[in-house]
Amino acid sequence: RLSLHAYGCRVVQKALELVDDDTKAALAFELDGNVLRCVRDQNGNHVVQKCVEVVELGRLGFMLDALSGHVSALSAHPYGCRVIQRALERCKPYCPTPDAFGNAISEDAENAKQRTEQNVVRFSTLEILRDAGALSKDQYGNYVVQHVLQHGDDVSRKSVLSTLAGQIVPLAQHKFASNVVEKCLTYCGAEEREIMIGEILGVGPSARRDLRVKGSRTKEGDEVGVEASEAKGEAKGEAKPSVEVSVKSSSDARPGTHSQTAPVAPVPPLQAMMKDQFANYVVQKLLEVCDDDQRERLLASARAHLQAVKKVSYGKHIVA
Secondary structure (H helix, E strand, O other): OOOOOHHHHHHHHHHHHOOOOHHHHHHHHHOOOHHHHHHOOOOOOHHHHHHHOOOOOOOOOOHHHHHHOOOOHHHHOOOOHHHHHHHHHOOOEOOOOOOOOOOOHHHHHHHHOOEEHHHHHHHEHHHHOOHHHHHHHHOOOOHHHHHHHHHHHHHHHHHHHHHHHOOOHHHHHOOHHHHHHHHHHHHHHHHHHHHHHHOOOOOOHHHHHHHHHHHOOOOOEEEEHHHHHHHHHHOOOOOOOOOOOOOOOOOOOOHHHOOOOOOOOOOHHHHHHHHOOHHHHHHHHHHHHHOHHHHHHHHHHHOOHHHHHHOOOOOOHHHH
């Protein structure tokens, strides 16, 4: 009852800081049966956070068990996300076997059988990983995914990237997901970082369809990308757009005009990111953490877009 009170919760938190370990565990155990209620409460969540921070982890099994099955929903909760973050910081986050994506075992089978060993308590990231895509775009959930990348094991990090792969560029332009992409660049390995760079340079999974459309040519050298895209639209039942191309003789054409309408070239992913209010920070972070070879490739591509980027306030940071 005190934990749910605006003033009482502060007294409980102070007591948890000052009393001995046995009393801390006794106070925490009084929440048994009401853990989720406190986690979702604007006052009670602070008490649960304090318990996770100061009580011996071996005595918090009941609290972690109460969170099980609700981790994803709590990660997107304004108060619950704080508790999940504290658990990821204090416990040892790991991806159990098998994980949702069929990745390799994250720890020895013998260690996996025992949840606690040498005062280390493990916290499963599986529920978060299954919804990593949606949580990354959530105003609260993105902080939880960032914590998985920062405090989790290698399998958890790779699982997050496997979920985000193919949509790195649009996620980098998202207000909340851009923070997750930055954390991916910071904490993932060189192999994962190379996958992300490929997408940003327009040669990754998200760009393959566009490359097939733009780069497919007949033996005579004519573009067939438009025909391919029209065929795809017809297969879905979409109406084929009616496009009229007016071809004029050289005598009828006005000076400085084209005789036929030219298709608008798509904006390269890197250029779009450099000009975006959120993605430009991702590009800056990438230039900080990448190796020399990757940085040279990025800069070589960026130089081709400097004039266009200079006109946008967000791009000026990268140009500088």
